[in-house]
Amino acid sequence: MRFACFRVAFRPLFGYVHPRLLMAQPLDEEPGERTSEMSSIALPLPDPDIVTQRDQIVRDLVAICGADAVISDEDGRRAFETDALTAYRRMPLAVVLPTSTEDVAAVLKYAKANRIRIMPRGAGTSLCGGALPLEDAIVVGISKMNRVLEIDFHDRFARVEAGITNLAISATVAPEGFFYAPDPSSQLACTLAGNLAMNSGGAHCLKYGVTTNNVLGVKMVTMDGEILEIGGAHLDSEGYDLLALIVGSEGQFGIITEATVRILRAAEGARPMMIGFESSAKAGICVARIIASGIIPVAIEFMDKPAIEVCEAFAKAGYPTNVDALLIIEVEGSEQEIADRLAYIASIAHELNPLALVVSASEEQSAKIWKGRKSAFGALGRIADYYCMDGTIPLAHLPHVLEQITEICSRYGLGVANIFHAGDGNLHPLVMYDANKPGDNDKAEAAGAEILTLCVSVGGCLSGEHGIGIEKRDLMRAQFTDEDLAVQLRIKSVFDPDWLLNCGQVFPLDAVEAAMAEAAAAPPEAAEPGPAEAA
């Protein structure tokens, strides 16, 4: 079977197996657990020694951070057993919600000394199981650390605690006409820490870049309990660009407690237009022509017919429903500049005979148009269970890839809605299935794996903004060679040689096993003076 690696439980290739990587049985076969079908991804086995010490560990955590910060009862912990990939659940050992960097450091130092796994957590909106805990892990949530520490409009930065929500940053600086650029659709709930860990994007990233392009510095606690200060209010790094490595490391290097982000002065105004076509292919051509023409809108979003219908029913955004593909294109500037740019884009679109071309006539209409787009996942969630994919492709392949996606899903007997960031080729096929129908989840996962492999095969990647987590972990070899992976795994071992942080995520488990063995054999210590000095 083509996607065997995605489905088969991990089996070690070599004799040695790190005891903590022995695989659990799929969840639905575990007695006493809530059953779940969508469970083909194997997770590291909990360490029974740690699990049996739970009560003592909870007492220790209370001693470290105070009783207010520790959640140990089952109901309380249940809120942390999954993220937005809800088919996977694991009851964590305990949950700590510290209120200071020092407390985070103390917890990590304690966990390291006792070899207890840690799962950093923001708001738990990860779509890839990135915040899924293990049963022998302490969840360290930083949602209580959400203060704004410093805002400097002159130097254009904000220093905040990392548990602040994405939207709260923009809301804080909005009165002065500023904003924080990355705008994931989940921005009302998700934390900056989660955004940093996932290098999250959003609709307006076409112009303003993703998280990594908008962060200047972080304070991060390593597994040793050491507090690292990387970057600051100034630009660029003095030595290696550690910030570049940390952003997008999915919580595997340390726990970020503070960050300094760029804030930008907002444009004088912004306005979206909607252009509808009879085919996705035409919409794809339109996007390519706009970009090639030398104009970069702030956002170019795409929806296909199923997505349009669902969003329109939910948000009453006024989307044209007689079209097969809809583009939402936003430009910025003064009134005149907006009018000029929209007219220019309209002239490009007209050559392709659009079925609909609507320029937003008011702030109200603009808000509705965006509300429809940003609530797409939620809207679809009301009518079906769905599995949200996140591959990116080179734009030229768009028509072909969309056709193939439909073909793949229909082969599995599943529906699909497509909604995505077209300007940068970041697709979000939403594969619809019925969680209550036996076998449907497996089909959705299999279809998803085929779609992502397709994205890679045309020159794209597995994930544009949601991250790998557990969900795409076993597909990493579709994109990377073992040497590519080894380069990444060694970096992880530098930050966390015992692999206690966010274990079981991002990389195929056998690759992790090899990396742990390598780290154990040759701990990544400081480079020794080499032959240069000797010479």
Add this chain to the structure above:
Amino acid sequence: MNDIMRPATEWELKSMIMALAERAIPVEILGAGSKRGIGRPVMAPVALTTGAMRGISLYEPAELVMSARAGTPLSQIEVELASHGQMLPFEPVDLGPALGTDAGLQTIGAVFAANLSGSRRIAAGAARDYLLGVRGVNGRAEIFKSGGRVMKNVTGYDVARGLAGSWGTLAVLSEVTFKVLPLPDDVATLVYPDLTDDLAIELMSTAMTQPYEVSGTAHLSPTLVRRLRHKGLSKETRSLTAIRLENFTRSITYRKQKLRELLAAYGAPLELELESSLEFWSEVRRLSFFPANGTHLWRISTTPSTAAALVSAVRRHMRVEAFYDWSGGLVWLETPASADAGSADIRRAVATHGGHAMLIRADEAVRRTVEVFQPLGPAVDRITRGIKTAFDPMRLLNPGRMYATL
């Protein structure tokens, strides 16, 4: 330095590194060698240049993406981009003239390995922000890749970006893939004469905090202004503070007027039209006003609001000439020839005011004795060495170039 190895393919590159690794021979890594004078002197018996690995391997103007082998001259890339109305948005600095070589020599691999971005840094981002993917060979002689050719990619750690600014100490890049953007239709510059450093920074920051997408700001001391070759400005004897707009002509006309009104308190600006603007900013990009004249040159990244104080702190100890880029956040500082290049005073000022400083120009003897890159705190130093070991455990690649023990 007798031997220069010139791999023509990635596979040859791998074989060469493997051969060096077997004999534990360290190697200096070069592109065209235009930045060879930067960093601590590399103590290696052999050098390896990427110069024979050249050529643009992929260019999709409608997708704003290009891939090129690491040794491709930047000039070739910029010509190819310009012929499609596109550009490298981060305006890579050309240190040739300041280091006493010709302009236009550098290779694209080295542009990313050094991560030195020009005046569009604030509005558009740094070199590393445009780097989408790399291929290369590490000190273990492993061929690896990271990132890819698409704009959005969070598949695995961002190793590609992590290699930006590593100065050939972690891996030899064989190919880089980067995002490009359309060239602006038109350019205009407002130039305010005779402002003090403090006022100039205030002006530049005020301009940057308007919704007019100012794409470059620069403040030059009177001495530096006198060194300009720009036809319209070289006769000036006062300091100059420049504000650049790049956009459609209609937008520029509108935004220029808005800025003029808003900044009226800073005096009446001279105005540079398209040609004249391009001439001025290309001098800025080549740092033509810092000719190799026996002085030292520092590059200091700090916050705009502390930059002027930082410079006056240094000025108390020596005569300096300052060029403020990035609305004051980047200071290029010329300091008189001395045994330590002014290092002690500059490092102290940076420690007080925040940021980091790098010695760009000094002869070998100086670079052997003072830190060229910003010294690291103990925690970051430990991680830095760990990263080095992860990529290059035998310390074969550019040993000592960034830090003595790295």
